Amino acid sequence: MIIENLLLDFGAKRISYAKGNQLFREGETALNYYQVASGEVKMNNYNLDGKEFIQGIFREGQSFGEPPLFADVKYPANAEAIIDSEVLQLHKSQFLELLASHPDVHLKMTQTLAKRLFYKAIMVSEISSQEPEHRILRILDYLKKHVHRIDGKFEFKVDLTRQQIADLTGLRVETVIRATKALEKKGELKIRSRKVYR
């Protein structure tokens, strides 16, 4: 996260996206730095038969889609507003200038990328070689510990639908529903009025 005034100083614009609208698409060239001012944005892929995979969900203060600004590659996924959202948008060239003139911000950016890489490393290994229940617990624990920074049993209310959990783990809704129930029975999580607590 880069503080708003600094972004605005460098010419960032505040732009609104209605629920369901796309900010950019897989395969496009990256032109801007994006940071959520309010709302919720997801990055996702669709495979050939329409199945969605969610790369990540970004909330207030979080930036997304920066890697292609550094590496010379196209966007590996789409970005879409999950709910009505406002986004701070800064053109690539100004963004790079900002980093060059603010080493501390650059370092923070590097740390952000490093954290994301850590998350992806975990997920890719999980998805490739673990059974559904394990995968689900892993992503919940990751969100609990690294995103929401919550401690204590069942203190983390999972603000995701079963479908979203499925899309984050590469499973199917039905499998997630059955697996979460099995996990509740095992005492690994709680379900109160359909919401999952971990």
Place this chain on the structure above:
Amino acid sequence: MIIENLLLDFGAKRISYAKGNQLFREGETALNYYQVASGEVKMNNYNLDGKEFIQGIFREGQSFGEPPLFADVKYPANAEAIIDSEVLQLHKSQFLELLASHPDVHLKMTQTLAKRLFYKAIMVSEISSQEPEHRILRILDYLKKHVHRIDGKFEFKVDLTRQQIADLTGLRVETVIRATKALEKKGELKIRSRKVYR
């Protein structure tokens, strides 16, 4: 990649690891920056029943295991020499000093992380939602285009065993063997004396 003399100036050491030896393990705290001087190092995970997943393979000039130096996390995977290797090793504090005093090197580092993130984003989506043949082609195309920078049909000789392809894609050897054969029949790749060309 950071040029060798610069690393040595900051106190890096050249260390040899025999084939099969581990440089660090999943869950350990990151203490050093690593860069391959010669040989080949892989980062991997093992799941509960011993199945391996290869996060990446690093060759001469490539660095690995940096994210935990930036983000405050433990290693998400092990590092192991695939063949006898020499590695340049620089202590975390000196490494961060190096970056602070050489903004160009820092930017290059950020670009490296960004590229790796790009690769992981592709793989995690592939693994989660695509069939074996698709996954295999994707990783081969990634290696061809982004690692070896080769152009032209069947010009890329894949220097991986079927088992390694399996461990990189989260598949099983038998599946990779069958899938590569099917892909050859479809004209997507060639197999000459058991080596895969793409």
Place this chain on the structure above:
DNA sequence: GCTCTTTTATGATCTCGGTCATATTTCTTT
């Protein structure tokens, strides 16, 4: 309150890739 949509739920069936067993070919080492 009523309607429409979204989300959760559950059973039945199917299928693809995993598993297991075994063989053959190639590479290494002595």
Place this chain on the structure above:
DNA sequence: AAAGAAATATGACCGAGATCATAAAAGAGC
């Protein structure tokens, strides 16, 4: 050249999770 190890190959079978169908509960909008 022989022996051993590693990599590739192939068939038979199985099972976990996907798929399909259908329903019920909860939430959103009017």
